[in-house]
Amino acid sequence: MGPQPGVALTTYSTKPRGGVVHTLSLAQALHRQGCGVHVVALGDPGKGFFRPVDVPHTIVSAPQGGETLEERVFAAIDAMADWLDENARRFRIVHTQDCISCRAAARVRDAGAPITVLRTVHHVDDFTTPALINCQHQAIVEPDGLVVVSEQWRSILRSDFRVDATVIHNGVDPARFGPIDPARRARLRDTVGATDRFLLLSVGGVEPRKGSVHLFRALGRLRERMDPSPVLVVVGGESFQDYTAYRDTAVAELDELGLRLGDDVHILGPVSDDELHGWYRSADALAFPSIKEGWGMAVLEAMCADLPVVASDLPVFREYLTDGVTALLPAAGDHVALACALERVAADAGLRASLRSAARDLLPRFTWDRAAHEHRRLWGL
Known part of the structure; x- marks a missing residue:
């Protein structure tokens, strides 16, 4: 067996949302450049992604049900954390694309896994419950480093969360x-x-x-x-x-x-x-x-x-x-x-x-x- 990939790119979904498109497109470009990358997503392993993916990847079964958004979010964090806990040593870097996978990766890191947790903040959701507002806040201040896709969001994170981020713009194919x-x-x-x-x-x-x-x-x-x-x-x-x-x-x-x-x-x-x-x-x-x-x-x-x-x-x-x-x-x-x-x-x-x-x-x-x-x-x- 060859060497395991060094970077996991994680995302909360397999469906055609902007953050998922970003994750797959970035992973494919990294794969072409010879970078060891593995995509991890929550979804239905039987259905796969919304488009063909030629990059090593794992689809973690997304939890079903949950009457409230809060219940769905925290169940998703648990599911991603369980997978990362079992597989974290395969990766040196876990680069997360959303607050769900970021909270999961930070939990595994804080439990002793030797990983660096990064996050791309695409935007900040307008959550209304205290638990979700706090969850999103933690997903911005917990990572070891942050990326944003625009200068505007770098400025927002500085003013609202007092953290800095690296700007890496999106691409298009x-x-x-x-x-x-x-x-x-x-x-x-x-x-x-x-x-x-x-x-x-x-x-x-x-x-x-x-x-x-x-x-x-x-x-x-x-x-x-x-x-x-x-x-x-x-x-x-x-x-x-x-x-x-x-x-x-x-x-x-x-x-x-x-x-x-x-x-x-x-x-x-x-x-x-x-x-x-x-x-x-x-x-x-x-x-x-x-x-x-x-x-x-x-x-x-x-x-x-x-x-x-x-x-x-x-x-x-x-x-x-x-x-x-x-x-x-x-x-x-x-x-x-x-x-x-x-x-x-x-x-x-x-x-x-x-x-x-x-x-x-x-x-x-x-x-x-x-x-x-x-x-x-x-x-x-």
């Missing part, structure tokens, strides 16, 4: 989002009635930090201003937290806005990697009006698919996007400004072409190979 057969594009557009309507794509599901309510309200304004009015397709939405109440409230507002679910708005939920690729290549623009983001990986993914982007004027987006050049950045949470930006991009083919061209120039700055090199430098490998 252009090969995942290349051109598709025009016939497939036409079929996808036809399924949502967008044969002759402008097609907006939203990635991340219907949840508070994605600004979904503001996007629906902006679309309502566009229905009054544009003929034909745009179609919105919403994909994604895998989350450890339950946003059913927010989603139900947002969808209930569609009637008041003059919008019809299944006609003007299509909420498709989680989709496969291949389906996501298809929608990126079939839409006319990405609508990504988040009110809170760690980075916003969908922005770079859309750009790889030659999709012009309308995002939000958030500090994290301003780190790599320029309003009017690489994207349109209306004020976050302002559905009127968002509607104006979406109308501009829908009405102006020249603007769309300019945004696509500038995005192509931006993309080479953000590769997973670069991110892998920066992680190896951090780890001393």
